[in-house]
Amino acid sequence: MNFEKESSPFDLAALLGGAFPGHTxxxxxxxxxxxxxxxxxAEIEKTFGLNADALMELEAVDHSWIHQEDRARFIAALERSASQLTTLDEEVRVELPEGGFKWVRSIGRPRRQSDGTVIWDGVALDVTDRREALEALHRTLSDARRNEISEGRFALIAANDVLRPLADLKASIDRLQAAAVDASEDVASCVDEVVQHSDHFTRALTASRDLIQAGATEASRQITDHGGKAMSSLTPRQIEIMRLVQGGASNRDIAEALNIREGTVKLHISAILKRTETRNRTEAARICFG
Known part of the structure; x- marks a missing residue:
């Protein structure tokens, strides 16, 4: 079955001379x-490695270029959009011919023809940089949360510093996508705005990463300093006990290993917690031995 284009979609990519990060x-x-x-x-080949002419010649497409973990979700979104005539807006991974993948945000506004055919005029944006930046931020913040001393404070400051540039970038991308779908004359200025906010976000992300790394260094220094002081405050017997605690020994195990009463072990543990200014034996072992 052959279909003729009902109307020529707004060729945003050609209009912007390759500056548009995607295809229509x-x-x-x-x-x-x-x-x-x-x-x-034609920009689909430059950004995603797919041939536009070959794609248009296919009598049916199975979206096999979409990552298998995202494909079912994308097709379900298409079906929902076709059924309800709601705007399609999905982010998926597109697998590249040379290996690897890019993140793509696909947006389309559906309309139903008299014969029941649904047509989407839309755009597909390469959002790989944004996704990777967000994932890097999440990984960095997750690493920061694993430290229990001062790094959480640094991570909180860093997160707050990056939220505003991120919100500005998202808003500018949304405006660009709306302009693209509506074939607006404001597209060029929207692209400039996205580029500007992308630069701001990248700088904020770099500064936040440096701040979190500074927090990690400070946390490590505090642990080392605290651990050195803690160890120097313990008796040789208490250090023996803490080494056994570090190895996972229970009070009974420690008592048997050192040939002392279990009650004596408990007294030593209480004294160790007080001298190391810690709340429990696990924290004390971490402070003493890192």
């Missing part, structure tokens, strides 16, 4: 559930 397209869903493309701009 016109996607069809026939009443029998078959998907195909009546139009794809």
């Amino acid at each position: 397209m016109q996607r069809l869903r026939t009443p029998d559930g078959t998907y195909r493309y009546s139009y794809v701009s």
Whole structure:
């Protein structure tokens, strides 16, 4: 079955001379559930390694270029959009021919034809940099949370510093996507705004990472200093006990290993917690031995 384009989609990528981070397209869903493309701009090959002409020649597409972990979710979103005539807006990973993948945000506004065919005029944006930056931020903050002394304070400051640039970047991307779908004349200025906010966000992210790393250094220094003082305050017997605690020994195990009463072990543990200014034996072992 052959379809003719009902109208030429707004070729945003061509208009901007390659500055647009993605491609425009016109996607069809026939009443029998078959998907195909009546139009794809040539930029799809540059950004995602797919040939536009070959894609448009396919009588049916199975979206096999979408990562298998994202494919079912994307097709379900398409079906929901077609059924309810709601805007499609999904982020998925597109697998590249040379290996690896890129993150793509696909947006399309559906309309139903008299024969039941649904047509989406839309755009697909390469959002890989944004996704990777966010994932890097999440990893950095997760690493920071694993420290129990001062690093949490540094991470909180860093997170607050990066939230505003991130919100500005997201808002500018949303404006660009709206302008692209509506074929607005403001697209070029929206692209400039995205580039500007991307730069601000990247600088904020770098500064936040440096701040969190400074927090990690400070936390490590505090642990080392505290641990040295803690060890120097313990008696040789208490150090023996703490080494056994570090190895996972119970009070009974320690008593048997050192040939002392279990009650004596408990007294030593209480004294150790007081001298190391810790709340429990696990924390005391970590402070003493790192």
